[in-house]
Amino acid sequence: MKKVSVSFTLNGNTVTAEVPVTWTLLKTLREYFELTGAKEGCGVGECGACTVIMDGQAINSCLCPIPEVEGRSVTTIEGLADEDGALHPLQDAFLKNNGVQCGFCTSGMIMSSKALLDQNPDPTEDDIRTTIAGNFCRCTGYVQIVESVEMAAKEGK
Numbered sequence: 552m553k554k555v556s557v558s559f560t561l562n563g564n565t566v567t568a569e570v571p572v573t574w575t576l577l578k579t580l581r582e583y584f585e586l587t588g589a590k591e592g593c594g595v596g597e598c599g600a601c602t603v604i605m606d607g608q609a610i611n612s613c614l615c616p617i618p619e620v621e622g623r624s625v626t627t628i629e630g631l632a633d634e635d636g637a638l639h640p641l642q643d644a645f646l647k648n649n650g651v652q653c654g655f656c657t658s659g660m661i662m663s664s665k666a667l668l669d670q671n672p673d674p675t676e677d678d679i680r681t682t683i684a685g686n687f688c689r690c691t692g693y694v695q696i697v698e699s700v701e702m703a704a705k706e707g708k
């Protein structure tokens with residue numbers, strides 16, 4: 552299989568990956584960098600479990616061919632906590648509000664929500680629900696997730 556060398560910023564560090572040219576960003580994160588926070592649910596852009604932030608936008612990493620990541624800046628759930636291990640306010644709020652059950656959707660939920668709060672620090676409930684409309688959760692019923700994002704927004708004020 553033909554390989555490609557791709558350099559980009561990953562959670563604040565400059566990295567280079569040499570991977571098969573057909574790989575996606577999700578596969579590269581999980582199998583080359585061993586960052587398994589982003590999950591593969593559907594693999595076709597429908598569930599949001601693979602959501603990461605690229606250049607400020609939440610994207611489905613399962614749909615992103617790795618050559619398109621050259622020169623970009625990618626943030627994953629592993630890049631949210633402080634260097635000293637202190638959780639990001641969203642991570643903290645999800646824990647405090649029982650926004651996590653099985654956890655499969657959680658990384659994607661938090662990354663979609665982070666992209667929202669970075670652009671709109673004071674979102675309405677509708678804003679939050681619209682943002683996570685592409686993130687499917689089979690466990691929580693969404694109420695605790697919305698409350699978690701609201702709590703993180705309040706703490707960020």
Ligand code: FES
Binds near residue numbers: 590594596599612613
């Ligand atoms: S795994 Fe990417 S959207 Fe479902």
Ligand code: FES
Binds near residue numbers: 653689
């Ligand atoms: S917590 Fe299980 S899918 Fe959301």
